[in-house]
Amino acid sequence: MTDIATKTLDAAQAIVPRLAALLTEGQLSLATAESCTGGLVGHILTNQLGASDWYLGGVVAYANSIKTGLLGVPGAILASAGAVSRETVLAMAEGARKATGAACAVAVSGLAGPDGGTPDKPVGTVWMAFATPGETDAQCFQFTGSREEIKAKTAAAALGNLLARLAPAD
Numbered sequence: 001m002t003d004i005a006t007k008t009l010d011a012a013q014a015i016v017p018r019l020a021a022l023l024t025e026g027q028l029s030l031a032t033a034e035s036c037t038g039g040l041v042g043h044i045l046t047n048q049l050g051a052s053d054w055y056l057g058g059v060v061a062y063a064n065s066i067k068t069g070l071l072g073v074p075g076a077i078l079a080s081a082g083a084v085s086r087e088t089v090l091a092m093a094e095g096a097r098k099a100t101g102a103a104c105a106v107a108v109s110g111l112a113g114p115d116g117g118t119p120d121k122p123v124g125t126v127w128m129a130f131a132t133p134g135e136t137d138a139q140c141f142q143f144t145g146s147r148e149e150i151k152a153k154t155a156a157a158a159l160g161n162l163l164a165r166l167a168p169a170d
Contacts, residue, residue: 004145005152009044012156015163016048022166023054023104028133030162031102032058033071033092035083035109036126040155056100061092071095084109084121086138089129093138097131104166105131106158110141112150126154130165 023030032042042058045051059070064083067073073091081087092107110126117123122142129138139161143153 001148002146005148008149008152008156012044012152012159013047015156015159016045019159019163019166020048020050020054022163026103026166028103028166029054029056029101031056031096031100031105033089033096033105033107034058034060035062035067035092036112037108037151037154037158038062040151041106041108041158044155044159056102059096059099067092067095070099072098082121084111084125084127086127086129086140089127089138090136093129093131093136103133104162105129106162107131108154108158110143110150110154112147112154114147124150126150126157128154128158128161130162132162132165 034041039060045055061067061071064078068075071092072095073088077087077091089107089109093105096105107129111117111123113123124143126141127138141157143150
């Protein structure tokens, strides 16, 4: 693992105690739906002692058939927008909430590389969706680095952005 990936994962892990506290204080539960990270977000979450109090679980939906079958992503969305799209991650997040009964969900789908990119969606393009009791929204990110670095950056951004959405405004 590269130094960048290791440092990024350490930073992601440092976010989890605050995220756990907010979920616990709000009596909220969390689920994940992951494609390009292959379960890395769930792995980071479950490194936290007591995660079973607020993390219900996740789906690693690498194949489109899993996105449609387990998360309920409409095939028409995958056909028109593709797996790496706003529409897909929004459906993945809502599908994870529905499948688990969680109050919150985070979903990620992207191109970790080193190949598979296109001019419209280059390697490092990652869409994330964040479903909270107040709203569900999505955001696109463009990461650089090796495959493991992009996966680490994606996991860290997913956790950091979920934390930002759950944290009370100061």
